Amino acid sequence: MKNIFIFLSIIILISACERPSNIEINLQNSETFLEQNLLNSEIIEVEPGLQYMILESFQSDAPKPKLSDTITADFHGTLMDGSVFWSSIDIGEPLTIQLSQLIPGCQKLISLMQEGDFWRVFIHPDLAYGEEGRPTIPPNAALIFDIKLHAIMQNPNER
Numbered sequence: 104m105k106n107i108f109i110f111l112s113i114i115i116l117i118s119a120c121e122r123p124s125n126i127e128i129n130l131q132n133s134e135t136f137l138e139q140n141l142l143n144s145e146i147i148e149v150e151p152g153l154q155y156m157i158l159e160s161f162q163s164d165a166p167k168p169k170l171s172d173t174i175t176a177d178f179h180g181t182l183m184d185g186s187v188f189w190s191s192i193d194i195g196e197p198l199t200i201q202l203s204q205l206i207p208g209c210q211k212l213i214s215l216m217q218e219g220d221f222w223r224v225f226i227h228p229d230l231a232y233g234e235e236g237r238p239t240i241p242p243n244a245a246l247i248f249d250i251k252l253h254a255i256m257q258n259p260n261e262r
Contacts, residue, residue: 152227
């Protein structure tokens with residue numbers, strides 16, 4: 104009986120000292136990536152974990168999309184290692200979608216863009232797919248999108 108108690112105690116101790124899970128490691132890697140990203144003077148941080156870099160902009164007084172608006176944009180989504188998880192460019196057709204249907208990070212950043220803007224955006228997992236991930240996106244992965252905003256179709260109820 105004493106041996107069983109010692110054995111169970113050792114098992115409990117070993118389980119308590121397990122290495123961090125992939126979910127925790129991915130989160131640490133994502134946060135380190137975003138912190139290091141801020142060392143680049145071209146990166147603009149909107150809020151912690153939400154960053155962008157302007158690749159092309161027309162600096163006009165054009166309207167910016169609201170959550171209720173439908174946008175047409177090209178999205179090229181990659182992970183930190185550069186692997187592509189989804190790309191409308193590869194598909195050959197821009198995505199047309201109501202802004203409110205995108206992940207929170209994209210909603211916030213695209214609402215700052217104007218037609219014709221082309222940005223690279225960096226999104227913390229909490230503003231993307233978090234611990235759940237998606238089939239092509241690991242849990243707690245920071246996402247990188249190249250987004251070219253082609254058109255904004257205002258919600259007719261808000262004119």
